[in-house]
Amino acid sequence: MYISEAINKVLFELLTTNPEVYLMGEDIESPYGGAFKITKNLSEQFKSRVINTPISESSLVGVASGMAMRGLRPVLEIMFGDFMTLGMDQLVNHASKFHYMYNGQVDVPMFIRTPMGGRRGYGPTHSQTLEKLLLGIPGIKVLALSQRHSFHDIYIHAVTKEKCPVILIENKALYSMRQELPENGRSGDFFITESAGPYPCLTLSLNNFVSADATVVTYGGMLPLVEKAATQLCLDEEIFVEIVVPSLLGVPLDINWVEASLRRTGRLVIVEEGTQSFGFGSEVAALACSKYFKLLKYPVIRIAAADSPIPCARHLENLVLPNEANIYQELKWGILNDS
Amino acid sequence: MTHDILVPRINSNDDSYILVEWEFSAGDFVKEGDVLCVIETSKSTFEIHAEESGYIHIFVHEHSKIKEGDAICRLSKEKEMPLNEKFDLSRNPSLASDKQIKATKKAIETARDLGVDLGKMMGDGIISQKDVEAFAQSQNVEDKKQQEVSFVTFKMDRDRIINDEFLKELLKDLGDRREFASLPSQKKIEIYRDKGALIGEDVKFERGSCIISQFMDIGAGTVFGENSVFQSKAMKIGRMCRFGDQLRVASTLLDIGDLLFTDNGIKIGEGGEWGPESILKIGDSCFIGEECMINTSRTVTIGNEVCLAYGAKIFTHNFWQPVLDGYAALFNPVKINDGSVIGVNVVIMPGVEVGAGSSVLTNSLLATNVPSGSVYAGIPAMMIKPAGSYPINLSYDEREKMIYKIFESLAEDLSFKGDDAQVLQEKEGVKLIWRNENTVFVYRRRLKSGDDLGAGAFKRWVLLTFENVLEDLKDAITVFDLSKKEVNGKQDEYSDELREALRKRGIRFKPILWRYKRRAQWIDLPMPLKFEK
Numbered sequence: 043m044y045i046s047e048a049i050n051k052v053l054f055e056l057l058t059t060n061p062e063v064y065l066m067g068e069d070i071e072s073p074y075g076g077a078f079k080i081t082k083n084l085s086e087q088f089k090s091r092v093i094n095t096p097i098s099e100s101s102l103v104g105v106a107s108g109m110a111m112r113g114l115r116p117v118l119e120i121m122f123g124d125f126m127t128l129g130m131d132q133l134v135n136h137a138s139k140f141h142y143m144y145n146g147q148v149d150v151p152m153f154i155r156t157p158m159g160g161r162r163g164y165g166p167t168h169s170q171t172l173e174k175l176l177l178g179i180p181g182i183k184v185l186a187l188s189q190r191h192s193f194h195d196i197y198i199h200a201v202t203k204e205k206c207p208v209i210l211i212e213n214k215a216l217y218s219m220r221q222e223l224p225e226n227g228r229s230g231d232f233f234i235t236e237s238a239g240p241y242p243c244l245t246l247s248l249n250n251f252v253s254a255d256a257t258v259v260t261y262g263g264m265l266p267l268v269e270k271a272a273t274q275l276c277l278d279e280e281i282f283v284e285i286v287v288p289s290l291l292g293v294p295l296d297i298n299w300v301e302a303s304l305r306r307t308g309r310l311v312i313v314e315e316g317t318q319s320f321g322f323g324s325e326v327a328a329l330a331c332s333k334y335f336k337l338l339k340y341p342v343i344r345i346a347a348a349d350s351p352i353p354c355a356r357h358l359e360n361l362v363l364p365n366e367a368n369i370y371q372e373l374k375w376g377i378l379n380d381s
Numbered sequence: 382m383t384h385d386i387l388v389p390r391i392n393s394n395d396d397s398y399i400l401v402e403w404e405f406s407a408g409d410f411v412k413e414g415d416v417l418c419v420i421e422t423s424k425s426t427f428e429i430h431a432e433e434s435g436y437i438h439i440f441v442h443e444h445s446k447i448k449e450g451d452a453i454c455r456l457s458k459e460k461e462m463p464l465n466e467k468f469d470l471s472r473n474p475s476l477a478s479d480k481q482i483k484a485t486k487k488a489i490e491t492a493r494d495l496g497v498d499l500g501k502m503m504g505d506g507i508i509s510q511k512d513v514e515a516f517a518q519s520q521n522v523e524d525k526k527q528q529e530v531s532f533v534t535f536k537m538d539r540d541r542i543i544n545d546e547f548l549k550e551l552l553k554d555l556g557d558r559r560e561f562a563s564l565p566s567q568k569k570i571e572i573y574r575d576k577g578a579l580i581g582e583d584v585k586f587e588r589g590s591c592i593i594s595q596f597m598d599i600g601a602g603t604v605f606g607e608n609s610v611f612q613s614k615a616m617k618i619g620r621m622c623r624f625g626d627q628l629r630v631a632s633t634l635l636d637i638g639d640l641l642f643t644d645n646g647i648k649i650g651e652g653g654e655w656g657p658e659s660i661l662k663i664g665d666s667c668f669i670g671e672e673c674m675i676n677t678s679r680t681v682t683i684g685n686e687v688c689l690a691y692g693a694k695i696f697t698h699n700f701w702q703p704v705l706d707g708y709a710a711l712f713n714p715v716k717i718n719d720g721s722v723i724g725v726n727v728v729i730m731p732g733v734e735v736g737a738g739s740s741v742l743t744n745s746l747l748a749t750n751v752p753s754g755s756v757y758a759g760i761p762a763m764m765i766k767p768a769g770s771y772p773i774n775l776s777y778d779e780r781e782k783m784i785y786k787i788f789e790s791l792a793e794d795l796s797f798k799g800d801d802a803q804v805l806q807e808k809e810g811v812k813l814i815w816r817n818e819n820t821v822f823v824y825r826r827r828l829k830s831g832d833d834l835g836a837g838a839f840k841r842w843v844l845l846t847f848e849n850v851l852e853d854l855k856d857a858i859t860v861f862d863l864s865k866k867e868v869n870g871k872q873d874e875y876s877d878e879l880r881e882a883l884r885k886r887g888i889r890f891k892p893i894l895w896r897y898k899r900r901a902q903w904i905d906l907p908m909p910l911k912f913e914k
Contacts (some may be wrong), residue, residue: 044423218395218423231483231507248507276507280485 045189046217049080049155052197053117057088060115060202065092066102067119077121078157078217103129103154107137107207110152115201123158123211124170137207138181149205159213159263159315160363165354171316171347176209177292177325184291186211186262189219190229190244191289199240211291213263213315231273232285241290243299247282248272254282255377256343257303259326260313261287264364268313271370281377283311291322297329301337304330308339311376313369318346343376345369383457383773384433386417390449395422397448400441407439408460417454420447429453436460459774484508491517493713493732535598535617535636541577542615543595551593562591562608573597581620592616600639611635612654619665621892632677633659638685640893644671653678653698653712663687664719666893679712684719684737686889692726699731718753738771777826777847781811783886784824784845788813791822791882820875828860841875845883866890 043051056063065081071094075082085092095102099120106116120126126133137150160169176184183206187193200208224234224244232246246269247254260268265287275281284303304310310330312323327342348362391398401419405411411431420427435456441447482499484492487510492499495517502508502516554561561569566586573592574580581601586592589608600620605611609628619639628643631650647669653659659677664685673689675681678698683689695717700710713732717723721735724743735741736753745762752768759765788804788811795802801816813822820841827848844851844860849869851860859876860869861883868876868890880890 233506249509250506273507276509277483277485280487280509 043221044217045193045212045219045221046078046080048193048221049197049212050082050084052194053081053084054087055194056117056197056201057084057091062113062115063091063201064109064114064116065119066095066106066116068095068097068102068121070094070119076119078214080155080217081119099125099128100132103132103137103152106152106154107132107140107150110137110150110207111140111148116152117201118152118154120154120156122164122168123156123172124167126154126156126172126176126209129154130175133176133182133207134179138179141181141206150207151204152207153201153204153210154207155210155212157212157214157217159215160352160359161215163354163356163359166351169352169359171211171314173211173291174316174321177295177322180293181206182293183208184211184293185209185241185289186213186291187216187289188244188262188265188287189216189222190224190234190246190265190287191242192223193221196241196289203240211262215263215266219266230269232269237299241288243286243288243290245299245303246272246285246287248276249282251284251306252282254284254303254307255381256281256283256309256311256373257286257300257307258283258311258313258373259286259288259300259323261289261291261322262315264313264315267364267366268369270366271373274366274370275373279374279378281374283307283373283377292325295325295329297326297333300326300330301334304334304337308337309343309377310338311343311345311373313345313364315347315363317349318344319349321346340380343372345372383455384435385452386429386432386454386456388420388429388447388449388451388453391420391422391427392424397446398422398427400443400445400447400453401426402443403439405437405439407437409437411435411437411456431456457774458776482508484513485510488513537596537615538579541579541596543576543578543597545576547576548593548595551591554591559589559591562589562610587626594635606645612650614655625671632661633657634661636660636662638663638665638667640666641669642667643669643673644691646672647674648672649675649677651676658714666889666891670725679731680714682714682716684717684721686720686893687717688722689717690723690725690727690743693723693729694727695729697731721751724758736768740771780847781824781826785811787882787886788822788824791879794882795878815875818875822879841873843876843879845879861890863888 053065065084067076070076070081071085071092072083081092102118106118109116120129137152140148140150158171158173162169173184173186176182183204185196185200185208187196187210200210222229224236227234231248233250235245237243258268258272268285272283272285275283284307286300286303288299310327312326314321314323316322323344323346327344330338330342345364347364350362352362353359388398399421401421403418404416411417411434413431413434415431416428417431417437418429420429433456435458438455438457440455441453447453484499485507488508489499491510491513495513497513497517497520499508502512551561569586570580570584578597580597580599583602584599585604587605587607590605592611594611594613594616596615598617600618602621603618605624606626606628608626609624611630613631613635614633616635618635618637621639622637622641623643625643625645625647627645628647629650631654633655641663649661651674654677656678658679660680661675661677663683664687666686667683668688670689670691670693672692674694676696676698681695681697695715697715698712702708704710711731715729715731716734718735718737720737721739723729723741724745726743727741727745727747730748733747733750735751736755738754739751740756741747741751741762742756742758745758746760747757747762749762751757754769754771755764756766756770757764785806792802792804792813795815800818803814805812805814810823810825815821819839820843821839822843822845824845826846828844828846828851840857842858844858845863846860847863849860849862856871858870859872861879862869866889880894
C-alpha cells in the first residue's frame with residue numbers, strides 16, 4: 043500500500059470510529075482532496091466533519107485549539123510545512139501553553155499533519171524541512187515517520203490518546219512510496235529491531251547486528267536514501283552501518299535509543315534533510331556527547347542540507363540537499379579516513 | 382524466435398512499478414495484442430500488450446517490484462523454457478535485488494578465489510566475505526576428496542609405466558642430436574611399444590616428432606605432425622586425432638578425446654607444467670587453430686566440439702609483481718564447455734568458465750565467466766547476447782529454406798568444378814541432381830520405408846533428413862540424420878561432398894571427419910575466367 047493511501051485509510055477509520063475527529067485544512071474537500079490527495083473522497087461521506095478552511099493558517103490553528111479544548115479531536119492539514127510559520131503564534135503562545143496556564147484544567151489534543159521536504163523542484167518556499175522551528179517548544183510533540191513505521195498505529199495513538207498538540211512531519215517523497223513494515227524482524231535486506239511504546243524507534247542492520255562501523259541516526263523521508271547508501275556501501279566495501287530511526291523527535295529529546303547501537307559501533311553519524319546548523323542533528327550530537335561520551339571513539343559525522351535556500355532548478359536543488367550519492371561518499375570516506 | 386517484453390517508461394514520477402497480476406500462466410499461448418499483465422504506477426494501472434504471438438515464459442512473480450527496461454517475460458515459439466531462470470533474474474538488477482542472492486564485492490571475489498558456489502550458500506541477508514570463508518572451511522574436507530578423484534582421469538596399467546634411462550636419453554637427444562626423433566615412424570612406434578606404450582593401428586609419428594612420457598595410450602589412426610614434441614608424465618590420446626607440425630606440448634597429465642584436430646605451432650604448457658594440477662583435458666571432436674596457446678599451470682578442461690580459433694590463448698596463471706607489495710598473483714583453472722567457440726586471438730584469463738554453446742568473439746579479453754548460450758565480446762569482454770540466446774529452436778520451414786540454400790550453393794560449387802548439377806524444389810523436399818556422376822542428393826523431412834528412394838535412374842543416393850525410419854539401407858544409399866547427427870550407409874567421395882558443404886555451415890556428423898576424400902585437386906579445377914576483366 044502506498045503511504046498516501048495508508049494515511050487516507052487511517053483518516054477514514056478515525057472519522058468512522060471517533061465522532062470527535064474533524065479534518066480541517068485548505069482545499070481538502072472533494073473533488074480536490076488536498077494538494078497531495080491525502081483526504082481524497084473523505085468529505086463525501088463525512089460532509090460536516092471534513093471542512094475546507096480559508097487560506098489563513100493562523101486562524102485554522104486557533105480555531106482547532108478551541109475545538110480541542112472543548113473535547114473534540116481536530117486533525118489539521120497544513121498544505122505545505124513551509125506555512126507552519128503562519129500558524130506559529132497560535133501554536134507557540136497559545137496551544138502549547140494553555141494546559142499550563144490554566145493549571146491543567148484543559149488539554150489541547152490537536153493533531154497537525156504537514157508535508158515537508160524537497161526533491162520535487164517546488165522551490166525555496168515549498169521544499170523546506172523546518173522541523174527545527176518546531177522542535178524545542180515545551181508542550182508540543184513532533185513526530186516524523188519513515189516508510190518502515192506503521193502510519194496506522196501511530197496515527198490512531200496520536201489522534202485519539204494524546205493530550206497535547208502533536209505535529210506530524212510527512213515527507214513529500216514518502217507519499218508515493220510503499221509501506222514496508224518489518225515482518226519477523228526483517229524487511230528488504232534489513233534486520234530490524236523496534237523499541238517499545240507508541241512511537242517506536244527502529245534500528246536497522248544488514249548483518250543482524252553482528253558488528254558495524256557506524257550508527258547512522260536519521261528520520262522520516264531520509265530513511266530510503268540512507269538505506270540505499272548503506273546497502274551499496276556494504277556491497278562495495280563491506281562497510282556495515284546500523285541505521286537508527288526515531289519517530290518521536292521531541293520534546294524533550296531522549297536519545298537512549300541510540301545507546302545499544304553506539305556500544306557496537308563507537309561512531310555516530312547524523313543524516314537529516316534540513317539545514318545543518320541548530321537543528322535536530324545538533325541536539326542529538328550534543329546529547330550523545332554528554333550522555334555517551336565514553337562510547338564515542340570517533341568524531342561525530344553530520345550530513346545535512348547546505349545552509350542555503352532551496353533552488354527551484356532540480357540540478358541545483360540536488361546540490362543543496364543530501365542525496366544517496368553524497369550520503370554514500372560521506373559515510374565511506376568518513377569511516378575509511380578515521381578508523 | 383523469441384521476444385522479450387520489457388517494462389516501458391510509464392511516467393516521470395516513479396522509479397519502479399508493481400506487477401499486479403499476470404493474465405496468463407507460464408507456458409500459455411499468447412496472441413499478438415493480448416493483454417499480458419497489469420502494472421501499477423503510483424497513479425494508475427497500466428496494461429502491457431503482447432507485441433507478437435508465442436508461448437509465454439514468465440520471469441517475474443506477481444506483486445514484484447519492476448523497473449523500466451526489466452525483462453518481465455519472454456514470448457517464444459517453443460513451449461519449453463530454453464534457459465535457466467536464475468540467469469534471467471540477474472539480467473534485471475531491480476529483480477535481482479529482490480530474488481537473487483546478494484553478496485558483497487569482497488564476498489564474490491573470495492568465492493571465486495576459493496571456488497565457492499554462492500548459490501549453495503544458505504544465507505540470511507547479504508553474504509559477506511566472512512560468510513564465504515566460513516562456508517569454504519566447512520566445505521573444505523569434501524573438496525579435497527573431490528580433487529583427489531579428479532586428478533586421475535584415466536586408468537593406468539602399472540606395468541606399462543616407463544621408468545628407465547630411455548626417457549632420459551630421449552631428453553638429451555632432443556637437446557642436440559635428435560637421433561631418435563629422426564627415425565622413421567614405424568621404427569619409433571616399435572621402440573615405444575617395446576617399452577610398454579599402448580599404441581593403436583595406423584598411428585604416425587612424422588619426421589622429427591617425439592613423445593617423452595612415462596605412460597602412453599594412443600588410439601588408432603592418430604597422427605603427430607613434423608617436429609612436434611610432447612612431454613608429459615602420462616598421456617591418453619583418443620582415436621583419429623591429427624596434431625599439426627611444430628607443436629610444443631608439456632603437461633603433467635594429458636587426457637585427449639577422439640578426433641581432435643590441431644593446426645601447426647600450438648603451444649601447451651608454458652609455465653607450471655609439472656605441478657599436480659597441470660592437467661589438460663580435451664573432449665571429442667575439438668578443433669584448435671594455428672598458434673593457439675594453452676597455459677597449464679592449473680587444470681584446463683575443454684569439452685566436446687569446442688573450437689579454439691587461430692591464435693586463441695588460455696592463461697591459468699597471472700603474476701609478476703611481488704604479492705608482499707599488495708599485487709595479485711593468480712592461479713586458477715579454466716573450463717570451456719561443450720560446443721562453444723573461442724574466436725581468433727581471444728585471450729582467456731585464469732578462473733574463467735565458458736558455458737556450453739557460447740561464443741566469444743574475435744580479439745576479446747575474457748576475464749569473466751560466460752553463461753551457456755550467450756555471446757561475449759570486447760576488451761574486457763562484455764555480454765552481447767544473454768544466456769540462452771542460443772541454440773534457437775527454428776521451425777522446420779525456416780530450416781528447410783536454409784537447406785535449400787545449402788543445396789543451391791553446393792550446386793554452384795559443383796558447376797564451378799565443371800560438373801552438371803541442378804537443384805529442384807519438390808513438394809516433399811529438395812533434390813540436387815548431379816547428372817554427370819549419376820548421383821542425387823535428396824532432402825526429406827521424414828524418410829519412410831515406402832518412399833521411392835535408392836532405386837531407378839541414379840547410381841548413388843545421398844539422403845538428408847530429420848527423421849529416418851528407413852530400415853535396411855541399400856548399398857548405394859547414404860543417410861545423414863540431422864536430429865541424431867549421425868551418418869549411416871556408404872561413405873565415399875560423393876557423400877563427403879554433401880558432408881563438407883554441411884560442415885561449412887557448422888553441421889557436423891558423428892564420427893566427425895576433418896579429412897575428406899576430395900574428388901578433385903585444386904590444380905585440376907578450371908581457371909575462374911569469369912572473374913577476369
